[in-house]
Amino acid sequence: MIQFLLNDEVIQTGLPSGTTLLDFIRYEKNLTGTKIGCREGDCGACTILVGDIQNNKLVYSNATSCLMAIGNAHLKHIVTIEGINIAEQTLVQKSFTDFNATQCGFCTPGFVVSLTGACVSGKVQTANDATDAMNGNICRCTGYKSIQRAAASIAANYKIFPDNLLEGAVEQHIIPSYFLTVESRLKKMRATAQPHPQQSNSGLKLAGGTDLYVQQHERMVQEHPQLLATQDALRFIRQEGNTCTLGAATTVSDMASSPVFQQHFDKLDAWIKLVSSTSIRNMATIAGNFVNASPIGDLSVFFLSLDTRLLLTDGTSERMLPLRSFYKGYKTLNWMPGEYIQSISFELPHPESRFNFEKVCKRTHLDIASVNSAMHIHVQDGIVQHCSISAGGVNPVPSYLTRSSKSLEGKPLTGDSVRAMLQLVQEEIAPISDARGSATYKRLLLQQLITAHFNQLFPDFDLI
Ligand SMILES: Cc1cc2nc3c(=O)[nH]c(=O)nc-3n(C[C@H](O)[C@H](O)[C@H](O)COP(=O)(O)OP(=O)(O)OC[C@H]3O[C@@H](n4cnc5c(N)ncnc54)[C@H](O)[C@@H]3O)c2cc1C
Ligand code: FES
Ligand code: FES
Numbered sequence: 001m002i003q004f005l006l007n008d009e010v011i012q013t014g015l016p017s018g019t020t021l022l023d024f025i026r027y028e029k030n031l032t033g034t035k036i037g038c039r040e041g042d043c044g045a046c047t048i049l050v051g052d053i054q055n056n057k058l059v060y061s062n063a064t065s066c067l068m069a070i071g072n073a074h075l076k077h078i079v080t081i082e083g084i085n086i087a088e089q090t091l092v093q094k095s096f097t098d099f100n101a102t103q104c105g106f107c108t109p110g111f112v113v114s115l116t117g118a119c120v121s122g123k124v125q126t127a128n129d130a131t132d133a134m135n136g137n138i139c140r141c142t143g144y145k146s147i148q149r150a151a152a153s154i155a156a157n158y159k160i161f162p163d164n165l166l167e168g169a170v171e172q173h174i175i176p177s178y179f180l181t182v183e184s185r186l187k188k189m190r191a192t193a194q195p196h197p198q199q200s201n202s203g204l205k206l207a208g209g210t211d212l213y214v215q216q217h218e219r220m221v222q223e224h225p226q227l228l229a230t231q232d233a234l235r236f237i238r239q240e241g242n243t244c245t246l247g248a249a250t251t252v253s254d255m256a257s258s259p260v261f262q263q264h265f266d267k268l269d270a271w272i273k274l275v276s277s278t279s280i281r282n283m284a285t286i287a288g289n290f291v292n293a294s295p296i297g298d299l300s301v302f303f304l305s306l307d308t309r310l311l312l313t314d315g316t317s318e319r320m321l322p323l324r325s326f327y328k329g330y331k332t333l334n335w336m337p338g339e340y341i342q343s344i345s346f347e348l349p350h351p352e353s354r355f356n357f358e359k360v361c362k363r364t365h366l367d368i369a370s371v372n373s374a375m376h377i378h379v380q381d382g383i384v385q386h387c388s389i390s391a392g393g394v395n396p397v398p399s400y401l402t403r404s405s406k407s408l409e410g411k412p413l414t415g416d417s418v419r420a421m422l423q424l425v426q427e428e429i430a431p432i433s434d435a436r437g438s439a440t441y442k443r444l445l446l447q448q449l450i451t452a453h454f455n456q457l458f459p460d461f462d463l464i
Pocket of ligand 3 (some may be wrong): 103105106107108138140142
């Protein structure tokens with residue numbers, strides 16, 4: 001039985017755990033304030049809030065209900081636009097009407113839910129924060145300026161009480177008072193319910209669902225997948241010595257907010273903003289990105305250059321496999337029967353080594369890459385000790401450029417050695433022409449991205 005709180009109501013359901021929350025909300029519960037737009041995670045019309053107990057504390061994040069399995073709602077608080085209503089308009093709803101930030105109104109519940117979520121999470125310090133909180137929401141008719149003005153007024157008028165986020169939000173008419181009972185209700189539910197509602201008979205693994213529901217929606221809604229994202233034991237980021245280990249249920253947002261990542265990757269915030277939207281990042285796992293095996297997967301490319309290892313298990317035995325050996329061909333992976341990724345580990349960059357990630361898309365944000373690349377390099381006394389370069393969009397799989405990377409090691413870091421390496425790069429790639437650019441363009445683009453790594457990491461050297 002799947003159990004969760006939907007707004008102020010306890011839900012217990014035996015529906016297939018692959019049923020989307022969106023369908024449940026609208027068709028089973030008739031809560032039609034949550035809209036259906038693209039059903040692919042792109043428009044945000046179906047945005048909900050997900051309240052979860054993490055580190056013994058209730059925290060809220062936004063998510064697209066069209067890509068969320070009802071099984072992943074188990075033991076959580078799901079909030080629709082109806083669930084934030086109070087007798088009068090809430091402060092967020094009022095800001096939308098005051099600043100004429102709604103016309104047809106189709107997108108408005110999604111925007112309001114996202115901004116409300118940012119308030120209850122204390123993430124509206126500045127007007128930019130408040131606008132950014134709605135980065136997964138698209139409006140087709142109002143124009144974004146009035147929406148930005150509504151967000152700015154919230155940032156200006158809403159007072160954040162970091163130690164009492166929910167109490168502050170109730171007091172300032174952001175959410176209704178039943179939110180104050182949710183933490184204890186969820187804790188009680190967690191103490192008495194089974195952690196995993198249903199096990200798969202097909203062997204299908206589901207993490208965040210942000211790939212599976214886009215690719216295989218019809219199949220998914222009838223499935224009882226094995227739910228990885230609900231397993232607390234798989235959701236962690238640990239540093240032991242210099243080794244960082246991530247559980248398979250770690251999301252992109254978990255990585256973005258992790259002190260370990262923030263300490264070791266100085267431009268993490270900017271890089272993460274290049275990956276989908278906040279609502280997708282809140283659900284999407286890093287392991288899911290690896291297994292999806294898209295040739296342009298951003299996380300695959302990021303972690304390939306870090307010499308990442310996967311701990312694979314079939315439930316009884318385990319083996320370690322370098323991420324670099326995981327991809328055998330287009331969407332073909334180095335699996336043994338029944339295996340899945342249990343955890344991901346890599347050595348954190350050496351204090352003197354440098355790391356950079358670059359991505360070029362048709363538009364900067366909310367787009368998949370035409371070509372992406374990461375580089376991890378350690379230079380001592382002008383000599384390259386270690387170099388790892390990865391690239392996406394230039395081969396059928398996310399690629400580690402073995403020969404090019406090796407070619408620099410032991411050599412002085414000079415214009416000549418970098419230019420020779422760039423020639424080798426062209427031999428290691430075989431891009432195809434498609435909607436994201438011609439093969440020639442992608443070759444040139446990768447050369448420019450690798451050049452950009454050197455420009456970013458060695459601004460004082462004229463290497464090219
Ligand atoms: C609107 C939108 C924007 C996006 N933008 C980007 C982007 O900018 N960059 C980018 O790289 N990707 C992007 N994606 C793709 C997607 O979000 C990522 O690939 C994500 O990391 C997938 O993770 P998930 O947990 O949602 O995977 P799921 O959909 O749950 O699973 C994907 C695959 O992995 C398998 N799987 C998941 N976890 C495991 C495991 N531990 N062991 C074995 N198999 C497993 C599943 O069975 C499935 O085959 C976008 C997707 C959407 C919908
Ligand atoms: S319906 Fe468009 S994001 Fe869900
Ligand atoms: S108000 Fe019409 S789509 Fe935004």
